[in-house]
Amino acid sequence: MSRFVTVAKAEAVPENRAVIVEVEGRSIALCRVANDAIYAIDNVCTHDNGPLGEGVLRGDRIECPRHGALFDVRSGAAKTLPAIKPVRSYHTRVADGEIQVDLESAE
Numbered sequence: 176m177s178r179f180v181t182v183a184k185a186e187a188v189p190e191n192r193a194v195i196v197e198v199e200g201r202s203i204a205l206c207r208v209a210n211d212a213i214y215a216i217d218n219v220c221t222h223d224n225g226p227l228g229e230g231v232l233r234g235d236r237i238e239c240p241r242h243g244a245l246f247d248v249r250s251g252a253a254k255t256l257p258a259i260k261p262v263r264s265y266h267t268r269v270a271d272g273e274i275q276v277d278l279e280s281a282e
Contacts (some may be wrong), residue, residue: 179268179275188213188274193237193248195228198276203265204228205274206248208235214248215267215276221253221260 182196188207195218196203202218204227208273216237217227225241232238237256244258251264266280 176278177277181273183274186251193228215245215265216251217263222258
């Protein structure tokens with residue numbers, strides 16, 4: 176069952192950047208990649224709880240600002256050490272100019 180929640184205006188997330196939002200007690204990084212797709216992952220590095228949303232977004236990967244671990248923003252998969260566990264990812268959609276995150280789709 177899906178439960179989409181509006182979390183931000185689409186214009187609030189610039190291309191090739193991440194923006195952190197708080198929704199229902201969760202800190203989520205919204206990431207807009209070059210093809211204009213918007214992805215959502217938990218805003219916490221699985222290596223040491225670093226704030227992923229403050230990292231640099233390069234293509235479909237975001238770099239943790241603390242130790243440089245890379246995560247795929249599409250799936251949450253850890254791509255480089257020191258992280259070995261994925262971060263939770265969420266399905267997203269844009270409706271009427273607003274980003275919505277499916278809080279039930281957490282993987």
